[in-house]
Amino acid sequence: MSDLVARLADVDARIADAARSAGREAGEITRIVVTKFHPSSLVRELHGLGVGDVGESRQQELASKAEELSGLEGLRWHFIGQLQTKKARSVRRCAAAVHSVDRDRLVEALDAAAAPGDAPLDVLVQVNLTDDPARGGVDPRGLSALAERVASAPSLALRGVMAVAPLDEAPASAFERLAGYSGLVRAVEPAATWISAGMSADLVEAIACGATHLRIGTAITGPRPARG
Numbered sequence: 455m456s457d458l459v460a461r462l463a464d465v466d467a468r469i470a471d472a473a474r475s476a477g478r479e480a481g482e483i484t485r486i487v488v489t490k491f492h493p494s495s496l497v498r499e500l501h502g503l504g505v506g507d508v509g510e511s512r513q514q515e516l517a518s519k520a521e522e523l524s525g526l527e528g529l530r531w532h533f534i535g536q537l538q539t540k541k542a543r544s545v546r547r548c549a550a551a552v553h554s555v556d557r558d559r560l561v562e563a564l565d566a567a568a569a570p571g572d573a574p575l576d577v578l579v580q581v582n583l584t585d586d587p588a589r590g591g592v593d594p595r596g597l598s599a600l601a602e603r604v605a606s607a608p609s610l611a612l613r614g615v616m617a618v619a620p621l622d623e624a625p626a627s628a629f630e631r632l633a634g635y636s637g638l639v640r641a642v643e644p645a646a647t648w649i650s651a652g653m654s655a656d657l658v659e660a661i662a663c664g665a666t667h668l669r670i671g672t673a674i675t676g677p678r679p680a681r682g
């Protein structure tokens with residue numbers, strides 16, 4: 455068994471265990487494999503192992519991999535990184551979902567990037583769980599207004615919230631706050647039930663707090679190559 459197969463199986467077993475402990479169904483949790491900085495050959499290999507959901511954090515890298523792998527059936531790209539408005543069009547062309555919408559201007563840019571006949575783009579509003587604006591995400595006080603903005607954009611589908619755990623706080627307590635923020639967004643759009651939280655180091659805590667989408671990188675891919 456290759457290392458990749460073993461790590462994928464190990465993570466999936468951890469997800470199943472954590473779901474069972476939380477009284478949840480593992481089947482209701484989407485495991486996104488974050489492939490940033492890795493070559494497209496790794497994505498191809500993952501697809502061969504049945505992986506359908508992959509995550510990227512940089513527009514250029516997403517665009518080149520998505521083009522190279524456009525023949526792979528059933529592959530869904532999730533954009534999870536900070537996004538400049540001028541890159542919105544490119545990301546919209548490649549991604550099935552954007553997890554990192556954090557400001558009005560990005561909502562406008564993604565909406566304006568829709569081509570006639572495009573299916574609605576799945577959008578999550580990223581919430582900042584820290585006091586540091588550089589960490590990305592909307593301040594929780596601005597969350598409801600931003601969610602309203604997404605909900606009223608004709609070509610966007612508001613799906614829920616996304617967050618990254620702070621560096622200086624236990625993930626469990628931060629993810630509990632996120633579960634509350636999910637309620638604020640569901641008050642705007644009842645169908646916006648996705649909670650994108652949980653990375654390699656904190657997936658168990660995220661599942662306990664209701665995460666529906668996990669973004670797992672190194673625990674599956676192994677160490678990332680140096681940023682290219």
Ligand SMILES: *Cc1c(COP(=O)(O)O)cnc(C)c1O
Nearest residue numbers: 488511534653654669670671672
């Ligand atoms: C890189 C990244 C991940 C995956 O992180 P790992 O620790 O490798 O699992 C998840 N979410 C975001 C936003 C990332 O940038």
